[in-house]
Amino acid sequence: MLSLDELLSRDIEAMKKGNLCDEKEMEKCLEEYDESELAWACENCPKLQDADISPYTRKLLNVRTLQRAGFPLDADFLTYEEWLDLGRVNAWLEPPRMM
Numbered sequence: 047m048l049s050l051d052e053l054l055s056r057d058i059e060a061m062k063k064g065n066l067c068d069e070k071e072m073e074k075c076l077e078e079y080d081e082s083e084l085a086w087a088c089e090n091c092p093k094l095q096d097a098d099i100s101p102y103t104r105k106l107l108n109v110r111t112l113q114r115a116g117f118p119l120d121a122d123f124l125t126y127e128e129w130l131d132l133g134r135v136n137a138w139l140e141p142p143r144m145m
Contacts, residue, residue, distance in 0.1 A: 057103040058138045060094040067093040
């Protein structure tokens with residue numbers, strides 16, 4: 047079983063690399079495979095399915111969205127560890143800046 051850090055890292059890396067199975071990808075597979083083959087294809091697909099994104103990652107992404115929209119977040123909105131993880135998520139998702 048993956049730790050929260052490993053889940054968070056896996057989920058964010060998949061998002062950054064565009065390695066998520068979205069609706070468009072699923073439609074493509076539905077056209078390509080019949081019902082019995084589809085289950086096998088999904089199990090062996092390297093792409094991360096939406097349902098596989100951890101609830102913790104979703105929570106941090108939702109907080110990030112609220113934060114970027116200007117929603118007032120108190121310091122006690124998240125635990126200390128969650129704030130650190132949110133900072134890591136922000137660092138991972140923001141494009142590198144030229145100095």
